[in-house]
Amino acid sequence: MKGGVLGWLGGALLLAQDAVAQEATSVAGNELSSWVLRRRGSASYACKCYPGDRCWPNNTKWQKLNATVGGNLQVNIPPGAPCYNSFKGPLGEVKTYNKDECDKVTSNWYNEQFQIELPAAGLWTYFTNDTCRPTTNPSDTCTLGYYPVLVIMAKTAAHIQAGINFARENNLRLIIRNTGHDFLGRSVGWGALVINTHSFQDIKFTNQYRGACNYSGSAVTVGAGVQAFQVLKQANALKPPKIMVTGECATVGVAGGLVQGGGHGPLTNFYGFLADTALQFKVITADGVLRTANAKTNSDLFWALRGGGPAAFGVIVEATYKTFDDKPSSGVHLDIDTSHTTNATLFWEAVRIFHGYSTHFVDNGLYVYYEIGTAGQNLHVHPFVGIGKTPAELQAVLQPMFDDFAKIGITYTSSSANYSTFYDLYNAMFETEVAGNSALTGGWTIGRKDVEDNHSAIINAFQTVLGAGSFMVGHMWSAGHGLPQNEWGNSAVNPRFRNVVDKLITIVPLAGNAPLADKAAAQDKLTNVVDAALRNAAPNGCAYINEADPYEPNWQQAFWGTNYPALLKIRQKYDPNGVFYAVSTPGTEKWEQIETGTRLCRKL
Incomplete structure (x- = not known):
């Protein structure tokens, strides 16, 4: 079944012409x-x-x-x-x-x-x-x-x-x-x-980057097909071990849609989005020209490729990113489910306590990956990550939460571990994701001010999400925590992300071959019930283009905020006729x- 375009058609014409088409x-x-x-x-x-x-x-x-x-x-x-x-x-x-x-x-x-x-x-x-x-x-x-x-x-x-x-x-x-x-x-x-x-698999490290920017530290150049686990493994083998910003999932490619959407992960607290660490791209634009894009050459395109929208501005052939020294790290797992309580009120009080510490977690440099409702009444935190922290230091950050659990009488299952590098923790404590499932996906982010001023409404929104038959995956980080403020505008990601403390994915399971009426009903539920509850409870949030409802209302503002007008002009400059297309990206109105x-x- 493989081979050339006529490999199994025996040299016949590709298809008959449609006389009806105009x-x-x-x-x-x-x-x-x-x-x-x-x-x-x-x-x-x-x-x-x-x-x-x-x-x-x-x-x-x-x-x-x-x-x-x-x-x-x-x-x-x-x-x-x-x-x-x-x-x-x-x-x-x-x-x-x-x-x-x-x-x-x-x-x-x-x-x-x-x-x-x-x-x-x-x-x-x-x-x-x-x-x-x-x-x-x-x-x-x-x-x-x-x-x-x-x-x-x-x-x-x-x-x-x-x-x-x-x-x-x-x-x-x-x-x-x-x-x-x-x-x-x-x-x-x-x-x-x-x-x-996917065949573009080159990975090249340098200890001292020399390029069109003020940065002179270590860096890596990766081909378009390289996945996170590949570059992280090679970076870990360096002496001393290095690390780079990647997504939470090890199989994601690091030089294409991830960086063009922004690219968040466990290191976002320290270095911002993957887009914030980009130094240069080799990219082919809609006219078929291979261009270099960096801070001095095609700088507008360079800015847009750093979070301005996947499949919108060109095909990245290779990308160069900053790398960083890896550090000893600690992690903690936490589970609260029906084996601990069948009392829904008590369970949601535990969720309220956990999520109420989101600002505390990110302010102390933690990354938190969690799920709510994947198996009914279930809070599954796998893991809390303390990069550069000892087990005692991580425990000290988490102890107020555990103390509050004790006050309400909720039990839980927890375990901790310590690793010589974050890379070792990444391989040991994050769970493997699976393919092949069918669902509609949405999402929203929660701003710091939302947690501080409106947290009860946020937990009510979580209950609405689960009550609608959906479930959630959360990622606690702050893209403005460790990145100097004067660098926030160097990438095209929505400025609102700098004050986000939790990014949620919502999932509405549905077969892709379901009747059209069922699909329409599910899409309506995702947009106008599930994600609407989060939008209303967290008005200071925004949406992340790589993990969101593709039909997000007012998507231009939700995905890019004040950066959208500039992105639209750049799209019109480099791809005026729509050679590239991805739903709800600049210029696709x-x-x-x-x-x-x-x-x-x-x-x-």
């Missing part, structure tokens, strides 16, 4: 491509080209692209296809059943790294339409759903440039994928061409996915 040139200011005109109600749209449209590239063009990218263009087949007799895709039908391959994908379906290594899988399946999941009935139907159609497994910057140019010249929907580690469906999309950057979430179109 074409127009020079629509919406794009003189290079053809657009497909559509209407929905009274609105008119100019849409990207898709299989079945007359403007879809012919076989000769695809073959030429395949040659240009070194034979690394391939048809995308959903991961679960080996469990089905055939895959019925938009380019034709192919026999796919293979018992050994089916067993392999079935046993690894929930393994993040397995999914990451696939050409175009989405780690969470809601936005794929949950099509073609592994099955024990080979006669079931396997279709493409909202997976992309074709993939360039890029090996060089020139391959990425060729893919961008081809998508721009033929007006195709383009998706950039490294790991597929995304909650908002940005790594998948109906009818799209994917450029997969007129873009919609119409026809049940398939066609990406610009409203005229």
Whole structure:
């Protein structure tokens, strides 16, 4: 099932042309491509080209692209296809059943790294339409759903440039994928061409960075495909051991969507977002040009890439970040669940006590990762992290909370550990995440002032979230705690993040192939019940683009605040015609996915 674009079509034409599709040139200011005109109600749209449209590239063009990218263009087949007799895709039908391959994908379906290594899988399946999941009935139907159609497994910057140019010249929907580690469906999309950057695996360290900034300390340059666990392992092997800002999850890529969204993690208390530590990017913009972006060269683009929106300004080929000396660290686990109490009032009082110390935790340099409601009445803190702290120092920070637990008579389970480096703690105390599940994801942040002035309302909002059948994942940190204030404006992340003490992810479980009415109801619940409760209780908060409701109301302000107007101008400068697209990012106000979430179109 692998190979060139015609590897399993036997040299046939990619598809018959759709006589119904209408074409127009020079629509919406794009003189290079053809657009497909559509209407929905009274609105008119100019849409990207898709299989079945007359403007879809012919076989000769695809073959030429395949040659240009070194034979690394391939048809995308959903991961679960080996469990089905055939895959019925938009380019034709192919026999796919293979018992050994089916067993392999079935046993690894929930393994993040397995999914990451696939050409175009989405780690969470809601936005794929949950099509073609592994099955024990080979006669079931396997279709493409909202997976992309074709993939360039890029090996060089020139391959990425060729893919961008081809998508721009033929007006195709383009998706950039490294790991597929995304909650908002940005790594998948109906009818799209994917450029997969996961093969870019170079990691280079330097003890003394020399570049276009005032920084001269240690740094690391990573390729677009490098994941957190890879660079952290190599950094730990240095003498002395080094560390860099990464996400909490070890499988996330560190040079793409993470930094373009901001990039928070256990070191955020000390050094801010990953975006705050960026020194330089090599990036390919919508015109296909490879550019250097740093504080002196393309400085506007450099600023925008540092938190201004994923898949909005270009494809990062490599990124250079500051590194820091690693430190001995301590951690504590905490659990309160139905084995400790079945009294809901007592449980929520314990949650109130725990969360009431959020400002205390971050002011003392702690990072706290927790979940509420993943198994009903459950507070699961895994872990409290004290970077550079001894067990006694960490315990001293936590003791007031434990004392308050004792006062209300709540029991709990707790354990602590000490490590020679944060890296060792990171590997030992953080839990492995899984792929393959389907849900709608939202989120909001809680400002310091919200905790100080409105904490009872925050806990009431938590109860609303759980009462709606959702659950939450929390991350306590302060992106303004350890970063000098004169550096806060150097990245494009929302200024409100500097006063945040807790960032929440909300999850509403739902199958991606649920009836459309159920999807609409779930989206309404996420936006107008679950996240609305948090927004109302924490008016000083904001939303984090990488972990939020993709249809967040007033998203421009929620995601970027006062930085949005500048980001919009930069987007219009580097990508005026919308070659790149990710939902609710700068410059996408007129873009919609119409026809049940398939066609990406610009409203005229």
